[in-house]
Amino acid sequence: MKGEGRLLAIPGGVDDFREIREGGYYFVDKSELVSDIVNDRSKVFLFTRPTRFGKSLNLSMIDAFFNLEYKGNKWFDGLKVNSHPEVEEHRNAYPVIILNMKDLFVSRRDMFLPMFKGMLSRTFRSFEYLKTSDKISESLRDLYLGKDPVYFEDARALDFIPALCQMLEQHHGVKPIVLIDEYDNPINNAFNKDTYDDVMGFLREFYSLVLKSNPYMSFAVVTGVMQIAKESIFSGLNNLRVDNVFSKKFDERYGFTEPE
Structure with missing residues (x-):
């Protein structure tokens, strides 16, 4: 890694694992989160x-470890995860779908769905190779690959990520991983606005389709600031492991311990 043998920079505002490891920044080693996830199952x-x-x-670190796009990278050299041989079969072995909900600022009811579909469009850009894959079933190709997701009708937008998971499994022969950052951001932004019920209802159905009724996903990692009541947003999701500031198992993987 750059920066070895000299004083490193503090990565203020840098949340990209690859940039930190290649750019000569200090990195507090939280890589055992990867082995925790693999072993928890x-x-x-x-x-x-x-x-x-x-x-x-x-x-971003989870993406860097599991994503098959990054085979052969050196980002994890010298990190603690390498002391866990059980994770090696998972290293850069999966397609990874990343949904970034950070930018879904919702001030009006008529803004949410166009912004949501725009997020789907940005998500799909790294998978456009599926359009020319001869492994994708004709029905999926006709329904989902004929136009940009920004132009999908609402129902098609709702089930696009499970369909993308299925297409990635058909193409790569392995079920993808789904990563969702700041899942609660649009809900928090809509709070006390007339769009709140619409946003909550849409995302409840969306998260159910992606995380509960999706047989084409290996596993998912979801982050957020608040733990919205399971009955409100993840109703019926029995395979959900919740870890918050009061939890013990993953407590040292977020924030800094006193020695750190």
Whole structure:
């Protein structure tokens, strides 16, 4: 890594694991979160922490470890995760879908769905190779690959991520991982506004389709600031491991311990 043998820079505001490891920044080693996830074997992980606790950085680190796009990288050289041989079969072995909910600022009812579909469009850009794949079923190709997600009708937008999971499994032969950053951001932004019920209702159905009724996903990691009541947003999701500021198992993987 750059910066070895000299004073490193403090990565203020940098939440990209690859940039930190390649750019000569200090990095407090939280890589054993990867082995924790592999060994826990839950289907869906929900990590809730206050802002500036490293949620986005850890999600970027998870992407860097599991994503098959990054085979052969040196980002984890010298990190603690390498002392866990059981994770090696998972290293850079999965397609990874990243949904970033940070930018879904909702001030009006008519803004939410266009912004949501725009997020789906940005998410799909790294998977456009599926359009020319001869492994994708004709029905999926006709329904989802004919136009940009920004132009989808509402129902098609709701089930696009499960369909993308299915297409990625068909193409790569392995079920993808889904990462969702700041899942609660649009809900918090809509609070006390006339769009709140619409946003909550839409996202309740969306998260159910992605995280509960999705047989084409290996596992998911979801982050957020608040732990919205399970009955409100994740109703019926029995495979959800919730880890918050009061939890013990993953407590040292977010924020800093006193020695750190």
